[in-house]
Amino acid sequence: MAEVDCVVVGAGMSGLVTARQLAASGISTIVFDKGRSVGGRLATRRIGAARLDHGAQFVTARSEAFAAQLSDWQNRGLADVWCHGFERDDGHERWIGVNGMNSLAKDLANGLDVRVDHRVFAAAWEDTEWRVTCDDASSVTASTLVLTAPTPQSFSFVFEAVGTLPRELSSADHDRTIALLAVLDRPSTLTGSGARHEPSDDIAFVVDHAVKGISEVPAITLNASAAWSERFWDAAPHEIEQALEELIAPFLGSAHIVEQQVKKWRFATPRATWSSPCWAEEKFQLVVAGDAFGGPRVEGAFLSGLAAAETISQWCTRHR
Numbered sequence: 001m002a003e004v005d006c007v008v009v010g011a012g013m014s015g016l017v018t019a020r021q022l023a024a025s026g027i028s029t030i031v032f033d034k035g036r037s038v039g040g041r042l043a044t045r046r047i048g049a050a051r052l053d054h055g056a057q058f059v060t061a062r063s064e065a066f067a068a069q070l071s072d073w074q075n076r077g078l079a080d081v082w083c084h085g086f087e088r089d090d091g092h093e094r095w096i097g098v099n100g101m102n103s104l105a106k107d108l109a110n111g112l113d114v115r116v117d118h119r120v121f122a123a124a125w126e127d128t129e130w131r132v133t134c135d136d137a138s139s140v141t142a143s144t145l146v147l148t149a150p151t152p153q154s155f156s157f158v159f160e161a162v163g164t165l166p167r168e169l170s171s172a173d174h175d176r177t178i179a180l181l182a183v184l185d186r187p188s189t190l191t192g193s194g195a196r197h198e199p200s201d202d203i204a205f206v207v208d209h210a211v212k213g214i215s216e217v218p219a220i221t222l223n224a225s226a227a228w229s230e231r232f233w234d235a236a237p238h239e240i241e242q243a244l245e246e247l248i249a250p251f252l253g254s255a256h257i258v259e260q261q262v263k264k265w266r267f268a269t270p271r272a273t274w275s276s277p278c279w280a281e282e283k284f285q286l287v288v289a290g291d292a293f294g295g296p297r298v299e300g301a302f303l304s305g306l307a308a309a310e311t312i313s314q315w316c317t318r319h320r
């Protein structure tokens with residue numbers, strides 16, 4: 001008998017949603033994440049009095065399921081509508097975590113067996129069950145395995161079943177993002193919503209979190225475009241900082257940067273979306289999910305997590 005019904009690798013939006021759904025159906029689940037906290041690309045950082053989202057900045061809801069989740073968060077004071085567009089009002093709601101986007105992931109993780117600081121190092125199919133080994137050499141056996149890390153990361157540790165994976169899936173690539181997090185000594189020039197979307201070829205998104213409403217002090221996250229990030233990826237840290245300072249300069253006005261950090265997202269955005277919301281192989285009790293399946297957004301990851309849980313519930317029903 002495996003020690004647990006299911007192991008989920010990755011405590012981002014998709015992995016947490018899968019684990020929540022499975023736990024609600026009575027399927028015992030352990031979630032492993034290599035990060036120090038849950039959330040993955042739903043990331044929020046504190047720098048002194050500043051609070052900055054530095055992965056996903058907002059979410060939109062196109063599906064009923066995600067709209068219901070947002071409504072639940074709103075009722076509990078965790079999420080709210082930020083704006084209806086950045087340069088102009090287009091009528092579509094953009095939602096944020098009122099305490100930062102990461103707080104939404106923390107809410108999903110509440111009550112689950114989530115083990116952070118656990119990098120899954122190997123996953124091997126041993127005839128009837130998975131043996132999942134972490135980099136501290138601890139291991140767990142599970143009847144079912146769900147992989148929700150960006151696919152190139154997932155496939156680096158699944159040796160035994162790798163032959164069954166479609167090639168397009170295992171070689172799916174991601175765009176990179178380099179982000180600058182800058183705390184300012186006075187307000188930036190970003191007014192209105194506090195954000196600009198795709199303001200230039202070099203910048204994908206720039207936002208002042210004081211205007212956005214999550215930071216006590218002015219603090220900007222600037223996400224460089226995929227092309228800019230690719231160009232500077234291997235540059236020396238001081239060169240990257242200098243180039244980012246040039247990008248942020250137009251948004252500073254008379255403000256100065258009092259502290260800054262650079263964050264590099266190697267697997268920021270999947271370049272293609274798989275045709276179904278998850279990939280599953282019943283013979284190996286293996287499900288692969290994440291935003292590369294549901295679409296390159298938080299909502300896509302959420303829907304993929306739901307689909308993964310639904311697949312596993314169906315397998316369990318058949319085997320009972």
Ligand SMILES: Cc1cc2nc3c(=O)[nH]c(=O)nc-3n(C[C@H](O)[C@H](O)[C@H](O)COP(=O)(O)OP(=O)(O)OC[C@H]3O[C@@H](n4cnc5c(N)ncnc54)[C@H](O)[C@@H]3O)c2cc1C
Pocket residue numbers: 009010011012013014015032033034035038039040041042054055056057058059060118119120121148149150153154157177179223265267268269289290291292295296297298299300301
């Ligand atoms: C800079 C940036 C800006 C974005 N802006 C937006 C936005 O404004 N709106 C929007 O909707 N979406 C945005 N996105 C996309 C959105 O963040 C993602 O689509 C979504 O969060 C992906 O969730 P996920 O669960 O699929 O993956 P992830 O959040 O990446 O979760 C995967 C998890 O797997 C873990 N992991 C990886 N390897 C291992 C291992 N070996 N062992 C254990 N754990 C492992 C990682 O630590 C991670 O926590 C943005 C993304 C980035 C990077």
